[in-house]
Amino acid sequence: MAAYFFASPIDVDIKLENEEGRKQVEMKSDKEKTVSCPVYYDGDSVAGTVAIRVRDGKKLQHDGIKVEFVGSIELFYDRGHHHEFLSLSQELAAPGEMRQAQTYDFNFKNVEKQFESYQGINVKLRYFIRVSISRRMADVAKERDIWVHSFRLPADTNATIKMEVGIEDCLHIEFEYNKSKYHLKDVIVGKIYFLLVRIKIKHMELSIIRRETTGSPPNQYIESETITKFEIMDGAPVRGETIPIRLFLGGFDLTPTFRDINKKFSTRYHLNLVLIDEENRRYFKQQPSASQPSPFTLLLFYGPRPAHGRNCDCA
Structure with missing residues (x-):
C-alpha cells in the first residue's frame, strides 16, 4: 500500500528514431532480465522522441525537463559510483506546469562514441538516454540503453x-x-x-x-x-x-x-x-x-x- 502513495504519477516513454531498422543486441538488465538494444556506431546521431503523460488527469508542476546522452562505466564492486566518460544534455521544457500528454524531440548529432559497449563479469560499459523531470519532492528519471559497436581497425602490422x-x-x-x-x-x-x-x-x-x-x-x-x-x-x-x-x-x-x-x-x-x-x-x-x-x-x-x-x- 505504501508503494502506491510514493509511486510516480508520470509515464515517460523514450522512442529512438529508426530503431526498427537497426540491428538489435540482447543485454542483461540489473534484474537479470534481458532487454533489446538498437546498435549505433561511432559518429552516428542519436535522435528520437520523449512522450510524457500525467496519470489520472492530474497536473504536473516541474522545475524543468531535460534529456541526456550518457556513456558510463559501472564497476560491480563499486556500486553507486558510476564513472561517466560522456555526458551531453538538451533542455526539453522550461519550469512550468503540465496538464496533458506532451511529446518532445531530441537529437544528439554525430556523437563521438570512443568505446565499445561491454557487459562483463565485474564491469559494464553502457550508453543510454536519460530523461529527467525535476520536481520539488522527488525527481523522475527514465533511461533507455543503446549498444555501440566500434570499427576502429588495428595497425596494419600483423606478425605471426x-x-x-x-x-x-x-x-x-x-x-x-x-x-x-x-x-x-x-x-x-x-x-x-x-x-x-x-x-x-x-x-x-x-x-x-x-x-x-x-x-x-x-x-x-x-x-x-x-x-x-x-x-x-x-x-x-x-x-x-x-x-x-x-x-x-x-x-x-x-x-x-x-x-x-x-x-x-x-x-x-x-x-x-x-x-x-x-x-x-x-x-x-x-x-x-x-x-x-x-x-x-x-x-x-x-x-x-x-x-x-x-x-x-x-x-
Whole structure:
C-alpha cells in the first residue's frame, strides 16, 4: 500500500528514431532480465522522441525537463559510483506546469562514441538516454540503453606468433599461428611442431581464455573464463610430427579486445595449449599476468564497417 502513495504519477516513454531498422543486441538488465538494444556506431546521431503523460488527469508542476546522452562505466564492486566518460544534455521544457500528454524531440548529432559497449563479469560499459523531470519532492528519471559497436581497425602490422617451449631433455615443441590480430569472424590458422618427445603424451587441448581486469592495485580484480576448449590431438606424437590448427572464431561469444579503457578495465584473450600425459599430468604455458602479456595474447576486433545499412551480422 505504501508503494502506491510514493509511486510516480508520470509515464515517460523514450522512442529512438529508426530503431526498427537497426540491428538489435540482447543485454542483461540489473534484474537479470534481458532487454533489446538498437546498435549505433561511432559518429552516428542519436535522435528520437520523449512522450510524457500525467496519470489520472492530474497536473504536473516541474522545475524543468531535460534529456541526456550518457556513456558510463559501472564497476560491480563499486556500486553507486558510476564513472561517466560522456555526458551531453538538451533542455526539453522550461519550469512550468503540465496538464496533458506532451511529446518532445531530441537529437544528439554525430556523437563521438570512443568505446565499445561491454557487459562483463565485474564491469559494464553502457550508453543510454536519460530523461529527467525535476520536481520539488522527488525527481523522475527514465533511461533507455543503446549498444555501440566500434570499427576502429588495428595497425596494419600483423606478425605471426611463433615460440618454442619445453621441458629440458623431455619435451620441446614449437607453436606457430598465422597472425596475432583477428576480427570476430576470423579463422585462427596455425601448427605445432614436435621437436623432442620423451614424455608419453595422451592428448592435447587448445582453449581460448578471456581475462577481465578491473580496477587498479590494491583494489584490482581479475576474472578468467574459458570461452572454448577442444581436443586437437589424440594419441602419442613422435619427433618431427606436425599438428595443424584451424579454429573458427565466429561461433563463440567474443568481444573486441579492451585495453585499459578509461583506466578502469581491460579484457584480453589468450590461446592456451595444454598437453596431458598418460598419468594425467598437464603441461602448459602459464597464463600471463596483467603486466606481462603472453605471446599468445590475441587482439580481437570487428571487421571493416559495412558501407551501407545497419543490419550487418557483426555481433
